[in-house]
Amino acid sequence: MTQPDFRTPELDALAERIIPATHFEFPTETARDRFFHNTRMLDVKQHVHNAYRTNPRSMVDHMITNLQLSGTQDLLDLGCGNGFILEHLRPHLADGTITGLDNAPAVLDAARRRLHGTATPCSWIESSADDLTMLADDSFDRVMANYMIHYVPDLDRCFTAIRRVMRPGGIFQLTTDRADSMLEMYDVHFEALRALDAPDDLFKATPKGRLSLDTGAAQLAEYFEHVEKVTWQDQLRFTDPAPFMRFYEVGHNHCCASSVPDSRFDDGFYARLRGLVEAEVVRRIQADGYFAVTKFTGSFLCR
Numbered sequence: 001m002t003q004p005d006f007r008t009p010e011l012d013a014l015a016e017r018i019i020p021a022t023h024f025e026f027p028t029e030t031a032r033d034r035f036f037h038n039t040r041m042l043d044v045k046q047h048v049h050n051a052y053r054t055n056p057r058s059m060v061d062h063m064i065t066n067l068q069l070s071g072t073q074d075l076l077d078l079g080c081g082n083g084f085i086l087e088h089l090r091p092h093l094a095d096g097t098i099t100g101l102d103n104a105p106a107v108l109d110a111a112r113r114r115l116h117g118t119a120t121p122c123s124w125i126e127s128s129a130d131d132l133t134m135l136a137d138d139s140f141d142r143v144m145a146n147y148m149i150h151y152v153p154d155l156d157r158c159f160t161a162i163r164r165v166m167r168p169g170g171i172f173q174l175t176t177d178r179a180d181s182m183l184e185m186y187d188v189h190f191e192a193l194r195a196l197d198a199p200d201d202l203f204k205a206t207p208k209g210r211l212s213l214d215t216g217a218a219q220l221a222e223y224f225e226h227v228e229k230v231t232w233q234d235q236l237r238f239t240d241p242a243p244f245m246r247f248y249e250v251g252h253n254h255c256c257a258s259s260v261p262d263s264r265f266d267d268g269f270y271a272r273l274r275g276l277v278e279a280e281v282v283r284r285i286q287a288d289g290y291f292a293v294t295k296f297t298g299s300f301l302c303r
């Protein structure tokens with residue numbers, strides 16, 4: 001099946017113009033205690049990514065192809081979150097095993113409950129992905145780290161440990177975004193920030209810039225002999241502003257503007273920000289029939 005291509009010269013030019021060179025960065029403890037202390041953020045994102053997509057092949061389908069599962073593999077999922085991806089992969093591992101690891105107990109527990117009672121043996125480990133000391137050498141055929149690597153404090157320790165626990169012939173899949181993924185969301189957000197005369201330090205790119213789809217290959221090549229990039233695109237289309245606004249506010253903390261408490265901004269600031277963003281989204285829906293949010297994401301397959 002050919003992949004849809006949503007890239008246009010207009011989007012490239014917009015990315016060039018608006019995506020800042022610096023990106024947000026949050027300590028893993030902030031992620032654990034603020035973003036993943038419950039499953040709300042993940043639930044909103046997963047629902048919206050799935051319900052409003054236009055690519056008939058889902059992100060999980062893309063991963064299933066990448067991982068080349070024959071049903072018997074032992075799979076380790078680093079930063080497994082609430083187990084959304086594992087639930088979908090599980091039928092492809094009917095005679096294999098699943099190990100989910102995450103440093104946020106609330107989401108790890110949700111994953112455990114989600115896969116409870118399935119025939120594939122599952123184990124769950126609360127740890128940071130750069131501490132895999134509890135796992136034996138050569139114990140997994142597949143290792144994944146999806147949309148989480150930017151939170152891991154010590155990448156050298158993490159990649160070295162993945163090599164150690166992965167069997168020869170195994171595949172490590174690292175999934176992340178390009179810095180300009182979901183460009184239209186950043187566009188309406190930055191426009192609203194400018195209208196509010198917000199301080200410069202709010203104008204930053206996604207935290208995934210730490211190891212993005214544009215920059216990650218060179219970092220991974222230091223640890224893995226073969227690194228292949230497999231891209232995947234999608235375009236979310238909203239004809240109602242409400243689900244997008246939930247995605248923006250709850251799923252993305254207003255493009256990270258509300259990720260950590262900041263005494264400079266009160267609830268009124270965020271309410272005005274949302275008001276401006278929503279007005280522009282409504283305007284675009286009226287003009288174009290929908291508000292588009294284009295995703296440039298993909299995986300590195302490392303051997």
Ligand SMILES: C[S@@+](CC[C@H](N)C(=O)[O-])C[C@H]1O[C@@H](n2cnc3c(N)ncnc32)[C@H](O)[C@@H]1O
Nearest residue numbers: 028036079080081102103104128129146148151
């Ligand atoms: C955006 S979620 C991705 C969840 C899942 N991989 C997915 O794609 O649906 C990021 C996950 O990484 C976890 N995480 C953050 N820092 C981590 C660390 N140092 N070690 C392990 N997991 C971590 C979070 O708790 C969260 O579940």
